[in-house]
Amino acid sequence: MLRIECPCCGLRDHDEFRYGGDASITRPGHDDPDPEAWYRYVYVRKNPPGPHREFWQHVTGCRQWLVVERDTRDHAIASVGFARKTRA
Amino acid sequence: MNMSRYSAFSIFRNGLSGHKNWQRAWRAAEPKPAYDVIIVGGGGHGLATAFYLAENHCIRNVAVLEKDYVGGGNVGRNTTVIRSNYLLDGNTQFYEFSVKLWEGLSQALNFNVMFSQRGQIVTAHSADQLDMFSHRANIMRLNGIDADILDREELRRLVPYLDFSDTARFPIYGAILQGRAGTARHDAVAWGYARAADSHGVDIIQNCEVTGFVRDGDRIVGVETSKGRIGAGKVGLAVAGHTSVLGRKAGLELPIESHVLQAFVTEPLKPLVDHVVAYGADHFYVSQSDKGGLVFGGNLDGYNSYAQRGNLGVVREVAEAAIALMPCISRVRLLRHWGGVMDMTPDASPIICPTPIDGLYLNGGWCYGGFKATPASGWCFAHTLATGKPHPLIAAFRLDRFRTGHTLDEAGAGPSVWLQ
Numbered sequence: 162m163l164r165i166e167c168p169c170c171g172l173r174d175h176d177e178f179r180y181g182g183d184a185s186i187t188r189p190g191h192d193d194p195d196p197e198a199w200y201r202y203v204y205v206r207k208n209p210p211g212p213h214r215e216f217w218q219h220v221t222g223c224r225q226w227l228v229v230e231r232d233t234r235d236h237a238i239a240s241v242g243f244a245r246k247t248r249a
Numbered sequence: 250m251n252m253s254r255y256s257a258f259s260i261f262r263n264g265l266s267g268h269k270n271w272q273r274a275w276r277a278a279e280p281k282p283a284y285d286v287i288i289v290g291g292g293g294h295g296l297a298t299a300f301y302l303a304e305n306h307c308i309r310n311v312a313v314l315e316k317d318y319v320g321g322g323n324v325g326r327n328t329t330v331i332r333s334n335y336l337l338d339g340n341t342q343f344y345e346f347s348v349k350l351w352e353g354l355s356q357a358l359n360f361n362v363m364f365s366q367r368g369q370i371v372t373a374h375s376a377d378q379l380d381m382f383s384h385r386a387n388i389m390r391l392n393g394i395d396a397d398i399l400d401r402e403e404l405r406r407l408v409p410y411l412d413f414s415d416t417a418r419f420p421i422y423g424a425i426l427q428g429r430a431g432t433a434r435h436d437a438v439a440w441g442y443a444r445a446a447d448s449h450g451v452d453i454i455q456n457c458e459v460t461g462f463v464r465d466g467d468r469i470v471g472v473e474t475s476k477g478r479i480g481a482g483k484v485g486l487a488v489a490g491h492t493s494v495l496g497r498k499a500g501l502e503l504p505i506e507s508h509v510l511q512a513f514v515t516e517p518l519k520p521l522v523d524h525v526v527a528y529g530a531d532h533f534y535v536s537q538s539d540k541g542g543l544v545f546g547g548n549l550d551g552y553n554s555y556a557q558r559g560n561l562g563v564v565r566e567v568a569e570a571a572i573a574l575m576p577c578i579s580r581v582r583l584l585r586h587w588g589g590v591m592d593m594t595p596d597a598s599p600i601i602c603p604t605p606i607d608g609l610y611l612n613g614g615w616c617y618g619g620f621k622a623t624p625a626s627g628w629c630f631a632h633t634l635a636t637g638k639p640h641p642l643i644a645a646f647r648l649d650r651f652r653t654g655h656t657l658d659e660a661g662a663g664p665s666v667w668l669q
Contacts, residue, residue: 183553196652201502206504
């Protein structure tokens with residue numbers, strides 16, 4: 162079982178968390194008229210075999226959104242932090 | 250190249266010498282300096298493509314490059330279900346063409362792929378869901394595909410072991426049945442295509458990983474591999490699960506995420522499940538192998554993964570769904586479970602097309618439905634490679650459909666692939 166060290170609640174099984182996908186994607190501005198930017202935001206993913214920054218929400222714990230850096234080949238977690246800090 | 254044909258007589262003849270003189274099924278080829286077409290990926294789709302390039306288009310100077318061994322990837326990891334009960338134009342016709350190819354595949358390959366048209370049942374758990382299945386059945390019939398709607402009592406006669414009790418978690422209202430759906434022996438599909446392609450002169454090169462592409466200007470003219478540089482008139486990618494990895498080396502940005510899907514098999518039982526049964530209230534589907542094991546699967550693990558193994562949370566979820574539908578198997582022991590890496594696309598439909606890069610063709614994005622598509626995928630990808638234009642049956646599987654808004658979202662699940 163994958164376990165995530167929640168900075169608020171401590172080490173918890175991953176099924177307490179909801180996956181939120183690639184955290185390296187930036188949302189275009191609301192007034193951005195470029196369809197290419199929206200296409201890339203909604204669909205295009207780097208999908209690396211290796212370190213991957215991704216969102217998880219601790220839904221059955223503190224309900225905080227986290228950014229986890231996890232290796233997609235072996236699930237080793239390098240870092241966990243609050244999503245709000247990284248999106249200043 | 251002249252492999253002996255398999256037949257009842259060949260079994261008898263080899264029996265006379267104690268079955269010690271069977272020839273190998275295909276050559277252990279080493280790469281030539283260049284080929285007309287290189288297929289990257291020696292799975293079902295890549296091998297089928299090579300076979301149909303030779304068989305349908307007389308293009309025989311072809312190599313299939315496999316980084317590991319033939320049959321070690323998803324073609325040997327799936328739950329072997331074959332069906333064509335799709336809703337959307339583009340999918341419906343393609344998958345029905347595939348079922349028709351499956352129906353003649355053992356003869357076409359001279360290899361018994363053990364295609365068993367035992368029928369697939371999807372259970373309905375509300376009146377509305379049964380209405381939805383009627384809609385689907387009508388679309389299938391309008392496309393010439395067999396489909397039947399069963400009410401609760403008709404279904405009960407077919408599959409009495411499902412939970413028809415008053416305490417069922419989700420009461421069964423009926424089902425949709427496609428009688429021509431079924432299963433096949435997945436290893437035999439890989440081996441059958443490999444042997445048939447080889448007999449046409451195709452080189453199947455195992456332990457040969459593609460590490461990069463050779464360019465002449467903007468055009469791709471070959472591949473760098475662990476066995477050296479190999480030239481190619483055209484390169485076709487058939488590496489679903491790892492399409493992003495090779496796509497990036499070629500300079501393609503793709504709408505694909507890799508996720509793990511698990512499959513399970515129980516200890517062998519006496520014959521119990523005569524069909525493929527899928528649970529309409531959750532994600533669970535089951536068939537029984539010829540050895541007696543119940544082969545089943547469920548949801549994705551739910552986060553990006555290139556690990557060919559899954560986690561225990563999903564084992565529990567799938568087991569819960571299994572018991573909710575079939576309480577009679579609650580004491581059956583799990584023998585093995587394993588994982589395969591899926592190319593998940595944002596609309597859960599595949600991508601087969603020429604790419605914006607000259608000389609490069611793409612076959613991927615199969616999500617968790619690639620096995621049933623193997624013959625049609627190979628057939629249509631071979632056509633695309635041979636002519637440079639998409640086969641009409643794969644016209645909807647274009648890469649640019651996400652950019653233009655022509656997605657093919659069968660489940661209407663939206664672009665977060667882990668929710669599909």
